[in-house]
Amino acid sequence: MISTAIINVTSYTGLELLRLLAQHPQLKVTSVTARSLAGKTLADVFPQLQALAATTAIDPTMVIAEEPAQTDLAFVCLPHAAAAEAVVRLLERGTKVIDLSADFRLHDVAVYEEWYKHTHPAPALLESAVFGLCERYRERIAGASLVASPGCHSTTAILALLPAFARGIVEPDVIVDSKTGISGAGRGLTLGTHFAEANEDMSPYSVGGHRHMPEIKQELLAAARDGGHALSDIRMTFLPHLVPMTRGILATCYATLAPGAVESLSSKAIVELYREYYAGEPFVHVVDQPPHTKWAYGSNHCFIYPTLDARTGRLIVMSCTDNLVKGAVGQAIQNANCMLGWPESLGLAGAGVNP
Amino acid sequence: MISTAIINVTSYTGLELLRLLAQHPQLKVTSVTARSLAGKTLADVFPQLQALAATTAIDPTMVIAEEPAQTDLAFVCLPHAAAAEAVVRLLERGTKVIDLSADFRLHDVAVYEEWYKHTHPAPALLESAVFGLCERYRERIAGASLVASPGCHSTTAILALLPAFARGIVEPDVIVDSKTGISGAGRGLTLGTHFAEANEDMSPYSVGGHRHMPEIKQELLAAARDGGHALSDIRMTFLPHLVPMTRGILATCYATLAPGAVESLSSKAIVELYREYYAGEPFVHVVDQPPHTKWAYGSNHCFIYPTLDARTGRLIVMSCTDNLVKGAVGQAIQNANCMLGWPESLGLAGAGVNP
Amino acid sequence: MISTAIINVTSYTGLELLRLLAQHPQLKVTSVTARSLAGKTLADVFPQLQALAATTAIDPTMVIAEEPAQTDLAFVCLPHAAAAEAVVRLLERGTKVIDLSADFRLHDVAVYEEWYKHTHPAPALLESAVFGLCERYRERIAGASLVASPGCHSTTAILALLPAFARGIVEPDVIVDSKTGISGAGRGLTLGTHFAEANEDMSPYSVGGHRHMPEIKQELLAAARDGGHALSDIRMTFLPHLVPMTRGILATCYATLAPGAVESLSSKAIVELYREYYAGEPFVHVVDQPPHTKWAYGSNHCFIYPTLDARTGRLIVMSCTDNLVKGAVGQAIQNANCMLGWPESLGLAGAGVNP
Amino acid sequence: MISTAIINVTSYTGLELLRLLAQHPQLKVTSVTARSLAGKTLADVFPQLQALAATTAIDPTMVIAEEPAQTDLAFVCLPHAAAAEAVVRLLERGTKVIDLSADFRLHDVAVYEEWYKHTHPAPALLESAVFGLCERYRERIAGASLVASPGCHSTTAILALLPAFARGIVEPDVIVDSKTGISGAGRGLTLGTHFAEANEDMSPYSVGGHRHMPEIKQELLAAARDGGHALSDIRMTFLPHLVPMTRGILATCYATLAPGAVESLSSKAIVELYREYYAGEPFVHVVDQPPHTKWAYGSNHCFIYPTLDARTGRLIVMSCTDNLVKGAVGQAIQNANCMLGWPESLGLAGAGVNP
Known part of the structure; x- marks a missing residue:
């Protein structure tokens, strides 16, 4: 068993880690931290975890500490900047780290500082940090000490568009219209997440620019x-929307097929190209009908449907994940599995909760 | 008082007409029809209408007939094709008609037959039918006998993009990513509208092409x-999505600014251009922040936020309506008011139901 | 026109007053207050109200003040204790007041102080204050200066049980299992009203005793x-539950039929007794099937279904309202209409928003 | 591995069995049936199951048959009457059966025929069938060939009230006010489960008597x-309500404490009595605060909070389950584990999906 810490366990990603690690045969949670609720037990904060005592390795009476105990592995669920500081300390004591914040996702410090409006707390680590998308970087993740797990919108959109860019079938001009459930906004209290405001409502947000866009572009x-289809830049519009559901992201991506591709590719051929690209992936599934966010509910799966809009020559790619699982915690565990040399799906197999 | 018929009153648009006409000072419902439930009373089908007896002019004990009685005005809530047949008979007896189906929206019979897959039942009427968007055609609607009220997606998207096309500030290349609540699917029973399937779910539909697109393009x-900015065609992608809410449409529209416009227009200038275009409109409101579908809930209002995506030179326009009101029945009543020479907002004033 | 103030307009009841008064032909909002957001306009706080400018008498550019201007009438939407203080000042300047707080609902100061845990701020006013349930006290409300509008759970349960107690058909032993939508918790931010917590969840609350119970018992x-069936006390259990919907209360009430009644009353006879009791009421509708909260959505109507549980001799009464309308603001306007000598349904007619 | 059949796999219980058995280390699905969709594959009916191919033992290309193949074990998900016929045939070929219908839950044929309105198809089996509540009958289930898994409302209410009746602390007079999510109504299409009808709505149903009541009473x-507290009968009112959520049942139970108990028992003592009764149970958790249905979402756990209503001497017990898991399929698997001599929680451990 690998001893594991959850840093900032009182967040939604912290809670989801507890749920998923309760099913993991090799990772044992031995330390949990949170600043504001230190001294409380897990069951004080999340009474439902009492149910785990009898049948899992999670101990609901575990006391939340301010600082983590020494562990082999740590998941960092802090906001950016605070995350980097915790990561530095964890790496110094030899802990392998999966950081769920944005602090180590962007390779270019200048881009980070432009979008996050502060000086990067640990730029020296950027070179060794690996972008935590196993579908792209599993070899490098396998040897890494620090993995930067990508954001929920980013994961969903990158997986949607990777095959198109890797195969050079689209022009560098993309629109990502992303729709997310409300848990993506976190456990903090805002008027926008008040049930009476968000229920029966839909709205765009971050219209001036959302911080997940540079990750998508970079990847x-x-x-x-x-x-082999190097581009100087991508003209990308990324617009997220809030949807009245707890979990789920649907990214609808629009791109124009490259001149050669538009003549040679049918909708069927595009599906085939995507299937070939993702062949053997345990969590990415290319389907031939519009996907549903609910298919992924509570699971680490991603469902992608690429198709040709024949009237316009546009490629439309629809991609669905659970924002808290493949968009956050499930992917973080997949990264941990990869770092530790285990099958990526260890403790993560299983279908979405349907209906 | 103008005597009014509702054809196919057992639909959601029929029910919504009863609700809104209960508030109308000049339109009196004197005849209601439906094929399958003829012989029942309104209160048999919709028990909640019992509440209207004491305080409104709607009579919940009114019997649903197979064929309409003679009235001054009729709202036709039938599916396409069936609608046209009813319209022909109503016009023959001198009734003014607002048709909520698609049968008389498209001026080009060939386009209609391509998208609706059958021969048009009454092509001779197409010339005199007026597209029922008061914001564009109020003078012609005022003299019309037959008004074709536009679809819910269409209304929301057309209002979003009219100023941009009328002023010639965008290139003829548009993506409309539209999100609709589930009442838009009607009162019929399908697995896709089962609560346990649709709740906590989001999904695109009609990916191969949705029938509201030709209306949008035409307008x-x-x-x-x-x-004064005539175009030969518009390269348009229109993709609707189902969202887990009962009412509301959010259309997010993406277009590239025309070469001249991109240099001269700021986000602020675009909002001003839109405000000037819609000046004096009772139901179209240009706002300077992302709109919420809930703002329009139960009301005839449309909220539009146009803005510049500075990184790409794209125009993004977000537009919100209640699909059953401005997207259907409210707009139909607005058309009726216009046909009858009354203020367009007669019986339609008021805010959305919030929270 | 009667000049009207809304005290604490930034609450959900304040917002709902703006919506409903926008439809009222005789009440004109001329003053709005709120402590924390004084200086802002209505449209700053509620952008959707911009839509009211063109078609209603509500002015969205009205500035929120700290203290109300002189008006004929005022609706007080403050929490208890703060409400009483505002009421005193308003009455001193000759304003008629409808108080939506609990401060003047309970006739017995001791009961108030037991449940609200503080000294009553204005006990001298209790004698002249009238409990604002028109269905019971319309004559006294007509002459009142201060009306105490009842709570949402209270209204729904009292209307459910009034006929049974007035006619003496039940024993003084009642269980009220009440279920409310989340807007009843107000616009403040709590973890319990976070969408991701409340969605797909249901839970009882205030298990140790809810403050609406003494109102119900008193009435x-x-x-x-x-x-003519005086009782010394009622053994009442009242338990509220939070339901994942924005609006609506369903009170399910259980009582044992009195010895005489159980032999003589059928389900049908009970419905008749209730219909006779509420004959002529514009807003209370006795139906003969289980009611739906949605029937009342956005309206001032209450739907009641009383029936006999033949196996046990229990009376079951199911009662539905919109907690923000008949449960709060609609009833407050009904009271205002009554105080001013107008028809109670003035500005309040109309059906619930369905679907 | 034990070969396992799912009879009527296209139901919601069938789908949930596939999800949960995908995680089970010892039960292997080798046969699936359904009448109307025979010939289709699992993935044809449930496209999301494509995700299971890579990481679980469920084969999404498995063809749905009309009749089951020979297996060691079968879960029967048919409606009552049809279920009994299938059970007879399965037992004849030596298959162990867990029946999720009501056909073998009631020991008294007359009661069954009164509530289900037809002649029992296989009364001879009633004697050997065991009521599938492991918390009560695990020894008998261990040796059974046929286990009748209880209903969702029944399980939730029985677990809530078992300790009170077993310890004789209440009078035989009980009200169960039960609230259920909509998946309990099944995958069939009805107006009542249409999203636009059920969303933002709550309503009682089966007011004249619900078929789960005799099970609760029997147990x-x-x-x-x-x-040791034998009763001749229980005066029970059971009223179910539909709540706008997909999963979850909350049963609120009201009973009067027996004369001796009311003097001796505090709320704390009642919690202790319940804890002692359920000591060691892997899935029943006695908590000391109002439980939330969401705590159980997707899991086999049941959370129970018993408390004293001090003003009335009533016992209030609140009990939460996921209607599709502990209320149906999870409990069925728990029964299978018990029949096969395995730990009851095999393949069923884990927390609810929160948030």
């Missing part, structure tokens, strides 16, 4: 370059 | 032409 | 006494 | 008898 440019 | 081309 | 005892 | 009477 699509990298995919294009590694696929 | 944007007309607006461009009338604004 | 049922009064009804029994006035009906 | 509480048996518990009282086995606890």
Whole structure:
């Protein structure tokens, strides 16, 4: 068993880690932290965890500490900047770290500082940090000490567009219209997440620019370059929307097929190209009908449907994940499995909760 | 008082007409029809209407007939094709008709037959039918006998894009990513509208092409032409999505600014251009923040936020309506008011139901 | 026109007053207050109200003040204790007041102080204050200066049980299992009203005792006494539950039929007794099937279904209202209409928003 | 591995069995049936199951048959009457059966025929069938060939009240006000489960009597008898309500404490009595605060909070389950584990999906 810490366990990602690690045969939670609720037990904060005592390795009477105990592995669920500081300390004591914040996702410090409006707390670590998308970087993740797990919108959109950019079938001009459930906003209290405001409502947000866009751009440019279709930049519009559901992201992506592709590719051929790209992936499933966010509910799966809009020559790719699982915690565990040399699906198998 | 019939009153649009006409000072419902439930009373089908007896002019004990009685005005809530047949008979007896189906929205019979897959039942009426968007055609509606009220997705998207096309500030290349509540699917029973399937779910539909697209295209081309910016065609992608809420449409529209516009227009200038275009409109409100579908809940209002995506030179327009009101029945009553020479907001004033 | 103030307009009851008064032909909002957001306009706080400018008498540019201007009438939407202080000042300047707080609902100061845990701020006013249930006290409300509008759970339960106690058909032993939508918790931010917590969840609350119970008891005892069936006390259990919907209360009430009644009353006879009791009421509708909270959505109607549980001799009464309308603001306007000598349904007619 | 059949796999219980058995280490699904969709594959009917191919033992390309293949074990998800016929055939070929219908839950044929309105198809089996509540009958289930898994309302209410009746602390007079999510109504299409009808709505149903009541009564009477507090009958009112959520049942139970108990028992003592009764149970958790249905979402756990209503001497017990798991399929698997001599929680451990 690998001893594991959850840093900032009182967040929604912290809670979801407890749920998923309760099913994991090799990772044992031995330390949990949170600043504001230190001294409380897990069951004080989340009474439902009392149910785990009898049948899992999670101990609901575990006391939340201010600082983590020494562990082999740690999941960092802090906001950016605070996350980097915790990561530095964890790495110093030899703990392998999966960071769920944005602090180590962007390779270019200048881009980070432009979007996050502060000086990067630990730029020296950027070179060794690996972007935590196993579907792209599993070899590098396997040897990493620090993995930066990507954001929920980013994961869903990157998986949607990777094959298109890697194979060079689209022009560098993309619109991602992303729709997310409300748990993505976190456990903090805001008027926008009040049930009476959010229920029966839908609204765009971050219209001036959302911080997940640079991650998406970075990864699509990298995919294009590694696929032999290097691009200087991508003209990308990314617009997120809040949807009245707890979990789930649907990214609808629009791109224009490249001149050669538009003549040679049918909808069926595009599905085939995607299936071939993702062949053997345990969590990415290319389907031939519009996907539903609910298919992924509570699971680490991603469902992708790429198709040709024949009237316009546009590629439309629809991609669904659970924002808290493949969009956050499930992917973090997949990264941990990869770092530790285990099958990526260890403790993560299973279908979405349907209906 | 103008005697009024509701054809196919057992639909959601029929029910919503009863609700809104209960508040109307001049339109009196004197005849209601439905094929399958003829012989029942309104209160048999909709028990909640018992509440209207004491305080409104709606009579919940009114018997649903197979064929309408003679009235001054009729709202036709039938599906396409069946609607046209009813319209022909109503016009023959001198009734003014607002048709909520698609049968008389498209001027080009060939386009209609391509999208609706059958021969048009009454092509001779197409010339005199007026597209029921008061914001564009109030003068012609005022003299019309037959008004074709536009669809819910269409209304929301057309209002979003009219100023841009009328003023010639965008290129003829548009993506409309539309999100609708589930009442838009009607009162019929399908697995997709089962609560346990639709709740906590989101999904695109009609990916191969949705019937509201030709309406949108027709009207944007007309607006461009009338604004002196005639276009041969628009390259349009229209993709609707089902959202777990009962009412509301949010259309997010993406277009590239025309070469001249991109240099001269700021986000602020775009909002001003839109405000000037819609000045004096009782139901279209140009706002300077992302709109919420709930703002319009139960009301005839449309909220539009146009903005510039500065990184890409794209125009993004977000537009919200209640699909059953401005997207259907409210707009139909607005058309009736216009046909009868009354203020368009007669019986339609008021805010959305919030929270 | 009667000039009207809304005290604490930034609450959900304040917002709902704006919506409903926008439809009222005789009450004109001329003053709005709120402590924390004084200086802002209505449209700053509720952007959706911009839609009211063109078609209603509500002015969205009205500035929120700290203290109300002189008006003929005021609706007080403050929490208890703060409400009483505002009421005193308003009455001193000759304003008629409808108080939506609990401060003047309970006739017995000791009961108030037991449940609200503080000294009553204005006990001298208790004698002249009238409990604002028109169905019981319309004559006294007509002459009142201060009306105490009852709570949402209270209204729904009292209307459910009034006929049974007034006619003496039940024993003084009642269980009220009440289920409310989340807007009843107000616009403040709590973890319990976070969408991700409340969605797909249901839970009882205030298990140790809810403050609406003494109102219900007081009114049922009064009804029994006035009906000639005086009781010394009622053994009442009242338990509220939070339901994942924005609006709506369903009170399910259980009582044992009195020895005489159980032999003589059928389900049908009970429905008739209730219909006779509520004959002529514009807003209370006795139905003969289980009611739906949605029937009342956005309206001032209450639907009641009383029936006999033949196996046990229990009376079951199911009662539905919209907690923000008949449970709060609609009833407050009904009271205002009554105080001013107008028809009670003035500005309040109309059906619930369905679907 | 034990070969397992799912009879009527296209129901919601069938789908949930596939999800949960995908996680089970010893039960392998080798045969699935359904009448109307025979010939289709699992993935044709439930496209999301494609995700299971790579990481679980469920084969999404498995063809749905009309009749089951020979297996060691079968879960029967048919409606009553049809279920009994299938059970007879399965037992004849030596298959162990867990029946999720009501056909073998009631020991008294007359009661069954009164409530289900037809002749029992296989009364001879009633004697050997065991009521599938492991918390009561695990020894008998261990040796059974046919286990009748109880209903969702029944399980939730019985677990709530078992300790009270077994220990004789209440009078035989009980009200169960039960609230259920909509998946309990099954996958069939009805107006009542249409999203636009059920969303933002709550309503009682089966007011004249619900078929789960005789199960509850039978089991509480048996518990009282086995606890040495034999009763001749229980005066029980059971009223279910539909709540706008997909999963979850909350049963709120009201009973009067027996004369001796009311003096001796505090709320704390009642919690202790319940804790002692359920000591060691893996899935029943006695908590000391109002439980939330969401705590159980997707899990086999039941959370129970018993408390004293001090003003009335009533016992209030609140009990929460997921209607599709502990209320149906999870309990069925728990029974299977018990029949096969495995730990009851095999393949069923884990927390609810929260948030």
